[in-house]
Amino acid sequence: xxxxxxxxxxxxxxxxxxxxxxxxxxxxxxxxxxxxxxxxxxxxxxxxxxxxxxxxxxxxxxxxxxxxxxxxxxxxxxxxxxxxxxxxxxxxxxxxxxxxxxxxxxxxxxxxxxxxxxxxxxxx
Numbered sequence: 001x002x003x004x005x006x007x008x009x010x011x012x013x014x015x016x017x018x019x020x021x022x023x024x025x026x027x028x029x030x031x032x033x034x035x036x037x038x039x040x041x042x043x044x045x046x047x048x049x050x051x052x053x054x055x056x057x058x059x060x061x062x063x064x065x066x067x068x069x070x071x072x073x074x075x076x077x078x079x080x081x082x083x084x085x086x087x088x089x090x091x092x093x094x095x096x097x098x099x100x101x102x103x104x105x106x107x108x109x110x111x112x113x114x115x116x117x118x119x120x121x122x123x124x
Contacts, residue, residue, distance in 0.1 A: 009118030
C-alpha cells in the first residue's frame with residue numbers, strides 16, 4: 001500500500017503564499033504520477049496540478065497556471081505545491097493523490113491512493 005500524507009495547509013490573506021507537502025510512504029513504484037486536487041465546500045473535487053515521478057513533466061489546471069508550482073524531492077519521496085498569489089476562490093481542502101497508471105493526469109477517478117486532505121483558507 002501507498003499512503004500519501006499532506007501537510008502545510010492553513011489560513012492566509014489574499015495575495016499571500018502557502019506551500020503544501022505530500023510525503024508518500026509504503027510501497028514505491030518506478031514511475032507514477034502524483035497529483036493535487038481540491039474540493040471547496042459544496043463543489044466537486046477538481047484537479048489542481050500533477051507531476052510525473054520519473055521526469056519533470058508537470059500539469060496544471062488553467063485556474064492555477066502561473067500562480068502554483070508543483071515540484072518533487074525524489075530523495076524524500078515528497079511532492080510540493082507552492083501556491084502564490086492566493087485568491088479567496090482557492091479556499092478548499094487540498095488532497096494529494098498517486099496514480100500508477102498513465103495519463104490523463106487530471107481525472108481523479110484514475111488515482112488509486114489518496115491522502116486525508118489539508119485545509120487551505122484564503123481570506124479577502
